[in-house]
Amino acid sequence: MIDEKLEPIFDDVVRRNPGEVEFHQAVREVLDSLGPVIAKNPDYAEQKIIQRICEPERQIIFRVPWSDDNGEVHINRGMRVEFNSALGPYKGGLRFHPSVNLGIVKFLGFEQIFKNALTSLPIGGGKGGADFDPKGRSDDEIMRFCQSFMLELHRHLGERTDVPAGDTGVGVREIGWLFGQYKRITNRYESGVLTGKGVEWGGALVRNEATGYGLVFFLEEMLASAGKTLDGRTVVVSGSGNVAVHAIEKAQQHGALVVACSDSSGFVHDPAGLQLDVLKDVKLSRRKRISVYADEVGSATFVERGNIWTLLCDVALPCATQNELTRRDAELLARNGCIAVAEGANMPCTPDAIQMFESAGVAFGPGKAANAGGVATSALEMQQNASRDSWTFEHTERRLAEIMVSIHRLCHERSEQYGTPGNLVHGANIAGFERVARAMSALGLV
Template sequence: MPALDEKLLAIYDEVLSRNPGETEFHQSVHEVLDSLGPVVAKHPEYTDAEVIRRLCEPERQIIFRVPWVDDSGQVQINRGFRVEFNSALGPYKGGLRFHPSVYLGIVKFLGFEQIFKNSLTGMPIGGGKGGSDFDPKGRSDGEIMRFCQSFMTELSRHIGEYTDVPAGDIGVGGREIGYLFGQYKRITNRYESGVLTGKGLTWGGSQVRTEATGYGLVFFVSEILNARGESFDGKRVVVSGSGNVAVYAIEKVQQLGGTVVACSDSSGYVVDEKGIDLALLKEVKEVRRERISAYAEARGGSGASYVAGGSVWDVACDIALPCATQNELNGHDAATLADHGCTIVAEGANMPCTPEAVRAFAARGVTFAPGKAANAGGVATSALEMQQNASRDSWTFEHTEERLAEIMRGIHDRCLETAEEYGTPANYAAGANIAGFTQVADAMLALGVI
C-alpha cells in the first residue's frame, strides 16, 4: 500500500492494533486515509480534535446469537451483527447482509464505507451496517421466516426510524425485509414504516428502490461520459454479477443505448455479443433462481456462450461495472481491461476493486469511480423512502427516478469539484473520499467531543 501522511499513519497503525484480523476493514480505512493528506494539511482542526481517529471507531458494535429451528426440527445457531458507526448526520442507515462470509470485519468495512456514501448523497443519514453468517441459499421460505423473526427479536431493541434504519443487501431482498418488518411490528405493536427500507410497494415501500443501485450506478457513469462529451451510444459494457444491482445496471445501460455483452455469477460468466437478453436473465436469476449457465442454454444457437470459472474481465469492453462482491477485480484484471480498451470502471458493489487494481487504473489512465459514490443510488432512494414514510406520501416511478438521477448528478459534480479543489483533478476516488469526509467531520466538530 502507498505511504500515508505521518499523522494519518499513526491513526492507521492504531486501527490495525485495535481491530486485528479484520482485513476488509483495514483496507477500507486505508483507502480513505490515503486521500486525506491534503485535507489535514489545509484543516489541522480535524487532527487536533481527533475527528479522524474518532471516525474510525464505531459508536456501537452489537453482536448477538440467532437461534432458529430448521424444517427437520433441528436447532440452528447463527451470529448476528449491527455496527452503528456514525450518527453525526442523522440516524444510522445501511443494509443487512445474510451470507456465510459475514463476520465483524466485513460489517465494519461496509459500515465505514456507508458513512461517506451516505454523506455524499446530501441526505440526513448516518452510517451503519449489519447482517449474519446465515446462508439463505437452499433454505425454504419457512426456514428463512423463522431465522428473520429470531434475528429481528434481538435487533428490534437497537433500531427505530430516528435511531437506526436497516435495509437489504446481499441475501436480503423483499421477502426477508417483509419477514423482518412483520416481526418488528409484532414486537413493538407499532406500524413504524420508517424503521426499514426496501419494503414492498403495498406496505410502505418506494418506487425505484428495487432498481435504485443499478440505475444510480449507470446515471453516475452517464455523467462521466457527459463530462467527456460522450454517451452510452455504441459502448460495449461488461457487468459482473447477475443479482439485483447487476440486473438493473444492465437494464439502464440498454435504455441509454449501450450494449452489455457479458455478466456472471459465482459459477462462471456468459458472453452474448448480441447483447444480454434482459427478460431471459431476469427469468433465470429472479424467477427460476438458476445458475448463469442456464441463460446460455436457453439462448441455444443465438451466439451466447458460457465459460465456467475464469474471469469476466477477460471480455473486451469500453466500460466495466463490477457489481458482485468485495475484492473481485484484482491488479491483473485491471491490466487486462486496460489492454482491451476499457476507459471507465465504476463500482456497483462495495469495494469490488483491490488496491492493486485501483493503482493499475490510475497508471493506465482508466477513469475509476469508487462504490461510495457510484453505487450510492440505493441508499439515496432508501432515504427517499424514509421521506415518503414520514409524510405518509407515495411518489410516482417517474418522479422518484428523476430525484435519483438528480442526486447522482450532484454526487458526480461534488466529486469532480472537490478533487479539483484539493489538487487531484478528475480523481473521482479522492473527490469522493474528501467530500464525504469533510461533511461528516464538520458535523462532528459542531457536536463537540462525542
C-alpha cells in the same frame, strides 16, 4: 500514499482491530486522500475527528437460534455496527451470507458513512447482517431465521435511531418477514424503520432498481466529463443480482450493448447483447444459476469458473463482491481498450487495481459514490414514510438522477480543489469526510 501524519492513526486502527483486513483496506483507502484536508483544517486533527470516525459508536453481536424444516436447531451469529450518526440515524443494509464477520460488517459500515454523506441527505452510517446462508433453504426456514434475527435486533432500531435495508441475501421478501416481526413485537406500524419494503406496504418505487440505475447515471456523468457517452459502448457487468440486473437494464436504455454477466459459478457471454427478460426470469424470479441463461438463449455461452474480465469491453461494471477485480484484471481491461470502470458493489476493485486504472488513464468511479443510488433512494423512501406519501416512479427516478449528478459534481469539484483533478476516489473520500467532520465538530466531543 498515506500522509506521514496519518500513518500512526492507521497503525492504531490495525492494532485495535486485528485480523479485520477488509476494514483495514477501507480505512487506508480513505486516509490516503485526507492529508491535504487535515493540513487545511488542523482543528480536525486536534479534535481527533479521524480517530473518532474510525471507531464505531456501537457494535452489537448476538446469537440467532432457529430450527430447520426437520426440527434441527442451528445457531448463527447476527451483528449490527452502528458506525456514525453525526448526520442522521444509522443507515445501511443487512447482509445474510456465510462470509459475514465483524471485519466485513465494519468495512461496509465505514464505507457507508461517506457514501451516505455524499448523498447530502440526513443519514448516518451503519451495517449489519449474519453468517446465515439462505442458499438451499426453504422459504419457511428463511422466514424463521428472519424472525429470530429481528427478535434481538428490534431493540436497537427505530425511525430516528437505526434504519436497516437489504443487501446480499436480503431482498424484499426478507425485508417483509423482518418488518412483520418488528411490527408484531413492538405493536407499532413504523414504516420508516426498514427500507427496501414492498410498494404495497410502505416501499418506494425505484428502490429495487436504484443502485443499478444510479450506477449508470453516475457513469454517464463520468463519460460526459470526458466528452463521451454510453451510447454504442460494449459493457461487461459482473454479478447477476439486483444491482447488476438493473445496471444492465439502465445501460441498455442508454444505448449500450451489454454482453456478459456472472455469478459465483462462472459467466455468460452473449455477443448479441443480454436478453433482459430472460435474465430477470432466471436470476430474480426463479433464482437459478447463470448457466440456465445460456441453456435458454442460443447466442450465449457459459464459461464455468471463468474470469469475466478477460472479455473485450469499453466499460466494466463490477457489481458482485469485494476485491473481485485484481491488478491483473485491471491490466487486461486497460490493454483491451476499456475506457471506464464504475463500482456497483462495495470495494470490488483491489487498491492496486485502482492504481492501475489511474496510471492507464481509465476513468474510475469508486463505489462510495457510484453505487450510492440505493441508499439515496432508501432515504427518499424514509421521506415518503414520514409524510405518509407515495411518489410516482418517474418522480422518484428523476430525484435519483439529480442526486447522482450532484454526487459526481461534488466529487469532481473536490478532486480539483485538492490538486488531483479527475481523481474521483480522492474527491469522494474528501467530500464525504468533510461533511461528516463538520457535523462532528459542531456536535462536540460525543
